[in-house]
Amino acid sequence: MAKQALFKAYDLTRKKPHKIPSPPTKLTESRLSENEWKVSKRPEVRGSKKPVKKGRTKKSAAAAVEKAPKRAADLLRCKGGEFQCLHCEAFSDEASCGTACYKQFRREHFPSDRIDIRGPGLLGYGAFTKPGVTIPKGAWVGEYLGELRPLTADTTSTYRFEIPGVCAVDARSSGNWTRFINSHCRPNVKPWGETVGKRHVILFQALREIGPEEEITFNYGGRYFENAGFLCGCDAQKKAHLPAGAKQTKGKKK
Structure with missing residues (x-):
């Protein structure tokens, strides 16, 4: 079994490095949660007395059954030409666009040496820009990676x-540095849902200039905290709170 890659982190002062125990496992690309994508054949294809529809042979009926994806790239591939x-x-029906676009986009926008993981702190681990690194407003900061799961699978995950x-991209047990964004x-x-190289992606974009050693954050939204059952601990308010728009009757301190 291949050795799982671990995340390297610093303490909050960036003086003492350490490794975060696995999980989480460090990913460079999203991967399938394979067992959850096994699709059973429809009753009319095998072990059923129901007749095959007129004009369709048993062979063609079996071919029509949706198969479980074998690769993450296949699952994320855009269907139709409107993307x-x-x-x-x-557009996604043009032959000129493909995997090369995705790889080039990542090389241009996601330098490998500009993000630190620090912690644990009040909010656990967090993602910070490294010393001397500034990210301009509007820049693409990173892609959210994780295990690709059916939309109906384990909707309770707080990393989904x-x-x-x-599909759902779930970074609870496997992901990249973006899973640590508080x-x-x-x-x-x-975060934005975008298309790059005929592939669906979730990207983070800078809302303003982000300075050196600044924590990278996004607003999870009121519904997230309602469903998770705890409060936001950010310093926008003096005490733990629910974000704007959340029902104030729910939530408890993490």
Whole structure:
């Protein structure tokens, strides 16, 4: 069994490095949660007395059954021509756009040496820009990676993003540095669902300039804290609180 990669972290002063025990496992690309994508055959294909519809042979009926995806890239691939690539601006039915766009976009926008993980602190571990690193307003900061799960699988995870109609990206046990981005009611990044190289992606974009050694945060939203059952601990208020828009009758301190 391959050795699992561990995240390296610093204490809050960035003086003492250490490794975060696994899980979480460090990923460079999202991966399938394979066991959850096993699709059983429909009754009319095997072990059923129901007749095959007129004009369709048993062989073609079996071929029509949706198969479980074998690769993360297959699951995330755009279906239809209405999606536009953020990198080359081609639509998803154009042959000029593909995997090369995705790889080039990552090389151009996500330098490997600009983010630190620090902690544990009041909010656990967090993501910070490294000393001397400034991220300009509007820049793409990172891609949210994790295990790709069916939309109906374990909706209680607090590390879950959904790509509507496709899958959930869950970084609870495996992900990249973006899984450590904490919530703040005055955030400096925002997540977007985008398309790059005919692939659905979740990207974080800087809402303003982010200075050196500044924590990267986004607003999880009121519904997140309602469902999770705890309060936001950011310093936008003097005490733990629910973000704007959440029902004030729910939530308890983490």
